[in-house]
Amino acid sequence: MQIDLIAGARPNFMKIAPIIDAIKAQQNKGRSISFRLVHTGQHYDKKMSGDFFDELGIPQPDVNLGAGGGTQAEQTAKIMIGYEKLLFEKGTDLCLVVGDVTSTMACAIVAKKLNVKVAHVEAGIRSGDLTMPEEINRMVTDSITDYFFTTSKVANRNLLQLGIPENRIFFVGNTMIDTLLKKKDDFQKPDVWEEVGLKEAKYIVMTLHRPGNVDEEEKLKIMIETIVLQSQGMPIIFPVHPRTQQVLDRLGIKAPNFNSIPPLGYLAFNFLVKNAKVVITDSGGITEETTVLGVPCMTLRDNTERPETITQGTNELIGTLPENLKPAFEKLFAGNWKKGSIPEKWDGKAAKRIIEHLIELG
Structure with missing residues (x-):
């Protein structure tokens, strides 16, 4: 065959x-x-x-x-x-x-x-x-x-x-989890770890790529500013596509704890995810990885094609309104985020x- x-x-x-x-x-x-x-x-x-x-x-x-x-x-x-x-x-x-x-x-x-x-x-x-x-x-x-x-x-x-x-x-x-489990022991500490002085469970990873989140510039600005405001000063690491970086540059988003960096390889990115306090994303695949790694995840979307990451995993659907972030962060920092479990097979x-x-x- x-x-x-x-x-x-x-x-x-x-x-x-x-x-x-x-x-x-x-x-x-x-x-x-x-x-x-x-x-x-x-x-x-x-x-x-x-x-x-x-x-x-x-x-x-x-x-x-x-x-x-x-x-x-x-x-x-x-x-x-x-x-x-x-x-x-x-x-x-x-x-x-x-x-x-x-x-x-x-x-x-x-x-x-x-x-x-x-x-x-x-x-x-x-x-x-x-x-x-x-x-x-x-x-x-x-x-x-x-x-x-x-x-x-x-x-x-x-x-x-x-x-x-x-x-x-x-x-x-x-099969994405097959790869995650096989490579978990090979995750590599990225340069940003030392550069920013990151510590385990003391920083936030963010990824955004969907047009509805990154193409409307004012909406993106408010979303990031809200995340910065709710982060309690924790470092925010945002591996960002060059096209989105141009938008960030135009918006002039600056905060002492906000760090946009170039895209990372698989092993370096998942090292950051595994050790993060929380991941904020609009990606479906990342919600699967956070579920298996036991890391809290906030999804900035109004729907998901991976409901098992919510019903069984560590993911919550926050939606696309910035005001939804405050109660989610309050739950996170109060230690009340769900533990989750790993889906069957x-x-x-x-x-x-x-x-x-x-x-x-x-």
């Missing part, structure tokens, strides 16, 4: 890495299974180059489609044209896509039109928010997928409600289960 592993954005590689390990483990047992790692080129940054692949133990991609930037439509078209050409040149038995980025949807469509089976890792998650491009990607991908690998029973229910036959849905766990063995299922399916 030949499997195309599709990755296009940084979180995809964290989900793909353990799948590569699981395939290699089966190869060592004499199984006839191989993979072709296809990087669509959807995102490129220096942290995604050599260091990032080395950190995660990922081989260099077999193919880079070089899709680059552009609008949603332009990027989708470039990926589809590139992947179709690749399949014409050399086909595959299965196209395995992960997550919910443009590459996920684009390659699934191309594969399905060429009668290649599609497997979706992280299938069935839904936010119900059609203003999110990721939600469209999830819906389209799941509508043409053959094999659904899910991270939670909530995702299973979502798929069953769509009429997906139960024998095509496999509750396997979370988030045990580091999700990728192993996925590959075992695929071998059985033939």
Whole structure:
């Protein structure tokens, strides 16, 4: 069996890495299974180059489609044209896509039109928010997928409600957590630790990237100023994309405890997360990591596609109104934040289960 592993954005590689390990483990047992790692080129940054692949133990991609930037439509078209050409040149038995980025949807469509089976890792998650491009990607991908690998029973229910036959849905766990647990002992202290004089559970990590939070400049300014006001003087570490840094520079946000820094590699960023007092984010994946690491998390969104991080984990949905932050911080500093627990099958063995299922399916 030949499997195309599709990755296009940084979180995809964290989900793909353990799948590569699981395939290699089966190869060592004499199984006839191989993979072709296809990087669509959807995102490129220096942290995604050599260091990032080395950190995660990922081989260099077999193919880079070089899709680059552009609008949603332009990027989708470039990926589809590139992947179709690749399949014409050399086909595959299965196209395995992960997550919910443009590459996920684009390659699934191309594969399905060429009668290649599609497997979706992280299938069935839904936010119900059609203003999110990721939600469209999830819906389209799941509508043409053959094999659904899910991270939670909530995702299973979502798929069953769509009429997906139960024998095509496999509750396997979370491959992003496979990577987290494997690499936890290798986390690396970043330079900012010494530069700012950080201490365990005595600082705040913040990440914001969704357009609704970072593109409306006045809203972003009020949000950050509120976080600074409620932080009790704790250092705030904000690894920030260069585009968002330009916005911060224009806004002139300055406070003694506010530190915006360039993006970090996987091992350095998760060292900060693991040791933080709280993480404030609008990312879905980070809420999964904080849940497993037992770190309080405030999500600056009105919805989430990962409800298990709230019902079972350490995450709370704060919303997008700055006034919601004050009671959340009061609960945090009073020591009343929930402890949380680790969701079922988030045990580091999700990728192993996925590959075992695929071998059985033939």
